[in-house]
Amino acid sequence: MTLKEAVSQFIKDGDNVGVGGFVNIRQPIAITHEMVRHGFKDLTLSWQSAGMGPDYLAGAMMVDESHFSIKRIELAYWAHEAFGLSPMFRYLAERGKIEIEDWSNYNMSARFKAGAMGLPFIPTRGPLGGDIASSCRTKIIDCPFTGRPIALLPASNPNVSIIHVQAADKYGNCIIRGTDCTCAELAMGSAHTIVTCEQLVSHELITAAPKEVGIPFAAVDAVIEVPFGAYPGACRRHYYFNGDHIKQFHTGATEMCKGGSSDTLKAYYDENIFGVETFDEFIAKFPVTKLMADQKAESFNCERLA
Structure with a gap:
């Protein structure tokens, strides 16, 4: 199905949404963009460590709380390592706009594990x-x-989890490269799972190496091929993160944290999310040379780790 169809079918107001990935690695950005366009109320968000994914959702709440709102978060870490604490988190937390349940990375992983095992x-x-x-x-x-x-x-049992992976087949068998971020447990413990992938590959190719399947088809309800689906974050073996764009995105939220207007952040959403129909149109806004440079940067990092 399309990303728009998946978000509309599987996510409802008041749901607990599990967010896969880790900080700026393999964040389900394309899915969060579609969630923002759709609009949801009173969501709970659960994750281990995240950055850009929750940022896009929280930024939408800052821009227009009547269109998109978060009621509660259950988390270990919401920040960006080299880029510091999320200004979206600061804004919502400092103004008491969200309920916060604080855990450690291990604790959240264990909670997802319990959910996947069917334990309370x-x-x-x-x-x-x-x-x-x-x-x-x-x-x-x-x-x-x-x-x-x-x-x-x-146990943590989200109503729906949103996850980005490197490759998947049409049934939802997924391959994850690099850290798996407890995404398999998150998917198995959720009532529904939406997966975006860099590449949709044949079932025969996936099953040729069954030990590489990180998330099995039984845990996946929708799979959508979305190249650059974690951008401007990073995706191992595909592209490095776009630090300049992340800083640009955070500028408006930082202004609001300091008591400024919402104009800058609203302009970002109007141009990059509400002003496009699909995530492909968002990616098309980046110069090809920049996308190629970020692909090359990730290739260089992979070579160093090989």
């Missing part, structure tokens, strides 16, 4: 080493077998 909770020692238990629904009990304290984390 999972035991772990992770929260015992700090004060994370005070900021979330962690329950600490005495282990019935050892008598020692053990933390219980509630």
Whole structure:
């Protein structure tokens, strides 16, 4: 199906949406753009570590809360490493516009794992080493077998997860290159999963190396081929992130954080999201030379790691 059809069919107001990828790697940008165009109310967003994906959703709320709104986030990290803390996160958090449940990366991964296993909770020692238990629904009990304290984390079962991968077949079998970011567990623990892929390849090619299938078809409800679907973020073996555009995108949100107007951020959305019909039209706004340069930069990084 098309991306527009998938978003309209599987995401509803009030849903818990799981976001795949990690920080600026393999973020489901194309899906978030379509979500913004569609408009949703009172979403919960759940992820491990993310940046650009939630940024586009939160920025839409900053521009027009009546068209798009987030009620709650369950997360470990919302920032951009080299680019600093997300200005969208700062704006919504500092003004008390969203509920925040704070976990660690390991905690969120464990919660997705519990969801994928069909368990209501999972035991772990992770929260015992700090004060994370005070900021979330962690329950600490005495282990019935050892008598020692053990933390219980509630499973995370999003209504729908949104994930970008390097390759998939038409049935939804997915190949992930680089860090897998608990995306398989996220997909398996969600009621529905929308996947975009850099390349839609034959089923025969995928099944020729079954051990490389990171997400099985049974966990996927929609798969859409969207080249550059994580851009201006990065996608391993395909392209490096576009730092200049990320900074441009953040400019309007930073202005709003400092008490300025929403004009700059609104202009960005009007031009790049509401002003286009498809994600292909958004990508067409970038010079071919820039896209090729980011592809070359990622190829160079892959060669260094080989």
